[in-house]
Amino acid sequence: MARFNLVEGTSRYRAYKWGAWSLWIVALLLFAFAVADTAQLTFFDNSYNIGLPRINKSISFMIAILGLQVIVGYTGQLALGQSFFFGTGAYVAAYLVQDQHWPWLATLLVVIPVCFGIGALFGIPALRIKGLYLALVTLGLAAVFPAVVQLDVLDEYTGGAAGKSVDSDLIAPSWLPLDGIANFLQSIPFFGQYFGDGDLTSKEANRIWQYMLFVTLAFVCFWLLGNLVKSRPGRAIRAIRDNETSAAVSGIQLARYKTISFGISSAIGGVGGIVYVAALGFASPGDFTQLLAILFIVGLVVGGVGTLPGAVIGGLAITFIAEWSSSTAEFPGVPERWLQGPTGTLIMGVLLIILTFFLPGGIVSGARRLKAKVVRVVPIPPKGFTPADSAAVQAPTLATVGDNDLESQN
C-alpha cells in the first residue's frame, strides 16, 4: 500500500503536482548552470563529459524518440526509420538557416509541415504493408537516406558527402540576466563551488540559452503529445495498437488515424533534427544512417515503449552510453582491446536484449512501480458512479480506470 494517497482534484493533489513540476524546473535550471562549462566526472582515471553540448544533443534524440513513441508505442506500427525524418529536419533547417538566413525558430514552420507531409506520404503504403514488412521497408528507408542527401542534384543544398555546417548560432538575448544568475548561484555558501567561477563567457551563455530553448521546445512537444494520447484520437490509435480489426469494427477509421500518426511522428522527428543541427552546427550524411535509426529503437526500449517520459531516458541513454564508452580508456577487469572498438554499440545491443527479457516496459515502468509504493493517485470516479452500483466490483474498477501507477501496484 502506498504511503500517500492523493485523490485527483483535491488541493493536496494539486500541491503535489505543482510542487513536483516546480522542483523539476528548478533542477533543470540549476543543472544548466552547473554544467555550462565542460563538466567532467572522473571515474577509474577516465574522464566523462557531461557538458551542455552533449545534453543538447541528447535533447534532440529525446524529441526524435518521442516521435517514435507515437507511431511505435501508441499506434503499434513497426515504423523504424525515424532517422530519415530526423535527417530531413536537420538538413532542411541547415539549408534555411545557412543559405536563406532564416532565424532558427522560423525553420519549425517549414520543417513540421514538410516532415508531416513526407511521413503521411510514407504512411499511405504502410496502410497495406504491415508488421514485419513495415519494419523492413522503414529500415530500408533509413539506410537510403545518406545516399539521398549525397545525390548530385541535391549537392548544392546539402553539401554532399562533406556535410553542411551552419555558422549561425543561437545567441543569448541581452535582456536575460544569465550572468547575474550565475553570480548569485556562485555566492551561495558551500554549494557555490559547483557553479564555476566568475562571469560566464559568451559561449557558455549561448549554450545555456540554447539549452533553455531546447528544453522548452521539448516540453512543448511532450505537452502536446501528452494531450494527444489522452484525447479521442489518442484513444483511437491505442485501440488500433491493441487490435486493428476490433478498432475498425468499433468505427475507427484506420487509414485516417494511421496516416495522421505517421505524420505526427515524422514531424516530431523533424523537430528533433532541427535541435540536433542547432546544437551541433553541423549535419553530415554519416550522422543519419540506419545505425541511428536502430539506436532510436534502443532509446525507445530502454525508456519504455508507449511511455512519454521514456523518451527522456532513452535520449540520455543513447547519447551517454555511446559517449562515455568511447571516452573510457581503461576499466578494471576489462582488456583494453574491448574498450577501443564500438563498445557502446555492443553495450546497447546487449542492453536491448536484457531489457526485453527482464524489464519489457523499460526503465519508466520500473520507476513507476517504485513510485507507486510511495505515492498513489486515485482518480475521480466518473460521473454517475455511485458506490452502491459497484460495491461488489469496486476494487477491480479502481484498478482498471487508474493509470499505470495503479495497475502495476496490483
Place this chain on the structure above:
Amino acid sequence: MELFIARLFDGLSNGATYGLIALALVIIYKATTLINFAQGEMAMFGAFVVLVLATERGLPIWVAVFVGMLLSAVAGAIIERTLIRPFDPSDHLPLVIITLGLFLAIGSLAGIIWRFDPRQFPRMFPSGNALTFGLATLSWYTICVVLTVVVVVGLLTLLLNKTKIGLAFRAVSSNLESSELSGIRVGPTLQFGWALAAAVGTLGASIYVADPVHQLEPTVMARVLIFAATAAAIGGLDSLGGAIIGGMIIGMVQSILVQYVPFIPNEMSLATAVVVLVLVLLYRPSGLFGTPPVERV
C-alpha cells in the same frame, strides 16, 4: 547487346549471393514467422570465423567453410533456444527488438575482435574468365557461385523432402499447433531451422566476400541484408525457390538499371531495391511464389 550480356553476367553472381542470404531469411521466416534482422551480421561473423580458420589455423578453404557452417549452425541453434523461444511468436515487437539487439551486438563484437580494416578473403574458386563474348566475360567465379547455389538448393530440397526432420520442419511451418498435437517436438524443429539458416547464411557471406572485388569487413552485410530481404519478399517470404529467383531478379535489376537508366546513380541501387520492395508489398504482398495469408476473425 554485348554490354547487356556483360551486365547480366555481373548481376548473376550478386543475385546468387543475395539469393543465398534470402534463403536464410526465408528458412527462419518459415520456422518462426520472423524476419531476422541480424541475419546479415550473423553471416558476416560466420565469414570471419571461416577466414580465421583458413588463414590462422591453415585449414583448406572449403574445409574451413564447412567447419564455419557447422559452428554457425550451433550458434544459430543456441540463439533460437535462449533468445527467441521464450517469446510469443505472434507478438512481433519483442522479437524485432531482440533481432535488432543481436544486429548491434554481433556487428560491434566483430568490430571489436577483428577491427574495421577490410581483409582479403581466401580464393574459393578458380580465377580467370571462362567465356568471352566481346565485352562480356563470364568469370569462373560467377559460374561457380551459380553452381554452389544450385547445389545448396538441391541439398535443401532433399533435406526438407526426404528426411524425417525435414518433414517435421515442413509440418511445423505449415501449422504449428496441429504439428505439436500430432507429436512433433516443435522446439527442436524450430531450432533446426535456425541452425540451417545460420549455416546457409555463413556460406552466402563467404561466397559474397570471396568475389575478388569484395573484401571482408564488419559492415559488409548491412547493405546486402536489405537487398536479400527485398529478394525474399519478391519471392514470397515463405518460398525457398522464390528466394533464389527473387535474389536473381534483384541482382539483375541492380546491374541493368544502373547501366541503362542514367538518372539513377550507383549509390541509389539500394534505394531502387527499397522501391521495388515497396511496390511488391503493395501490389502482391505475398510475393511471386508465397502463400497468401488467410486471416480468420
